[in-house]
Amino acid sequence: MTKTPDYRFSFGPWNINEGADPFGPCTRHPYDHEAKYALYRPMGFEGVQFHDDDVVPEIGKLAPAQVLAKAAGVRAILNNHGLAAEFVAPRLWFAPETIDGGYTSNSAADRQYALDRTLQTIDIARTVGAKAVVLWLAREGTYVREAKNVVTAYRRLLEVLNKMLAYDKEIEIWIEPKPNEPTDLAFVPTAGHAMALAYASQDHRRVKIVVESAHAILANLDPSDEMAFALAHDKLGSVHLNDQNGLKYDQDKNFGTTNLRAAFNQVLVLEDNGYGRNGEFVGLDVKAMRTQKGSPVTDHLRNTRQIFLDLVAKARSYDRKRVEEFRAARDYEGLELYTVQHLLGSR
Ligand code: XUL
Numbered sequence: 001m002t003k004t005p006d007y008r009f010s011f012g013p014w015n016i017n018e019g020a021d022p023f024g025p026c027t028r029h030p031y032d033h034e035a036k037y038a039l040y041r042p043m044g045f046e047g048v049q050f051h052d053d054d055v056v057p058e059i060g061k062l063a064p065a066q067v068l069a070k071a072a073g074v075r076a077i078l079n080n081h082g083l084a085a086e087f088v089a090p091r092l093w094f095a096p097e098t099i100d101g102g103y104t105s106n107s108a109a110d111r112q113y114a115l116d117r118t119l120q121t122i123d124i125a126r127t128v129g130a131k132a133v134v135l136w137l138a139r140e141g142t143y144v145r146e147a148k149n150v151v152t153a154y155r156r157l158l159e160v161l162n163k164m165l166a167y168d169k170e171i172e173i174w175i176e177p178k179p180n181e182p183t184d185l186a187f188v189p190t191a192g193h194a195m196a197l198a199y200a201s202q203d204h205r206r207v208k209i210v211v212e213s214a215h216a217i218l219a220n221l222d223p224s225d226e227m228a229f230a231l232a233h234d235k236l237g238s239v240h241l242n243d244q245n246g247l248k249y250d251q252d253k254n255f256g257t258t259n260l261r262a263a264f265n266q267v268l269v270l271e272d273n274g275y276g277r278n279g280e281f282v283g284l285d286v287k288a289m290r291t292q293k294g295s296p297v298t299d300h301l302r303n304t305r306q307i308f309l310d311l312v313a314k315a316r317s318y319d320r321k322r323v324e325e326f327r328a329a330r331d332y333e334g335l336e337l338y339t340v341q342h343l344l345g346s347r
C-alpha cells in the first residue's frame, strides 16, 4: 500500500495579530515577527507566507542592497527553525503611492512605483528561498466605476505579469482573487478572471492562483469549485483556507466553522486531486478573534489545522464505492443524506 502523503501547513505572521479592527484598537500586546517564527514548528506548521515588509520592516526607508541583506538574515532565521518560505507578496495597499491602486492607477508615477516594488519583491522571494510571488490585488479596482478605464486596467495588469515573467525566468506568480474589500469593485474578482490573465501571459505555466475560501464566498461562489477549476488546469499554487459568514466584511474565520459541508468539499477536492504531492502547502489565512485573551493568540491556527486534519479523516473514510452507486442510480437524495450523516458521524 502506498503511503498517503501528509500535508504541510503554512500561514503568514499577520495571522498572529493584536486584535485591532477598523472600529477599535489592539486588545493584545504586540508580538514581533522573529518571536512568531519560533511558534510555527511546535504547532505543526512548516511554511511561512510573507508580505515584502514582513520580511523587511520599514522597507521604504532602505536601499536595495540593505533590503536584500535583511532578507538573507530572515532566511537564516527560517533555516534555524526548520521553516521554508512559501511566497512573498508586495504589500502595495499601504503605501501613499498606491492610494488609488498600483498597477491600475491613473498616475504613471504610481504605476512605476508599483512595478518597481513588485520586481523588488521577486528579489526578496529569491533571497528567502520562496518559489512564488503572490499578487493580492487589493486596491486594483475602484469605488466609482467611471474613475478608471477597465479595459486599460486589465491590459495594464497583463503587462505587469509579463514584465515579472521576463524579469525572472523561474519565479511563479500566484494571483489571489477577491471580489471586494478594500475596493468596492475589484478587478480580478474570481479564479476565472485570474486564470484568463494567466493564459494570456507570455509564460502561463508560471502563472497560477491562490484560492481563499472567504474570497470565493464573497463572490457568491463555492470555494471547492474555485479550487477544482484551478486544479483542472494545474494552476492551484496554494490555498488560503478559512470561512466566512455570508456576504459581509472579510471575516477570515476558522476553516469549517460556518459551513462544515463546504469545508468538507474543499478537503475532498484537494485530497482527490493530489494537492500537496508536489510540495504545495495547505495555507491558512485566519484571523484571531479580537475577544481572545492572552498573548500571543494562536488557538485559531492550531484549531483550523486540526479541523482540516479531522476533515481529511472524514474524506478518507467517505465511501467512494457508495458514492458511485448513488451517482449511477441518480439517487442524489440518498447521496446527500449519506454525506451529511457521514459528517455527523452517524453513518
Ligand atoms: C486579504 C488577504 C491577504 C492575502 C495576502 O484579504 O487575503 O492577506 O492573502 O496578501
Ligand code: MN
Pocket (backbone or CB within 6 Å): 176, 212, 240, 285
Ligand atoms: Mn488571503
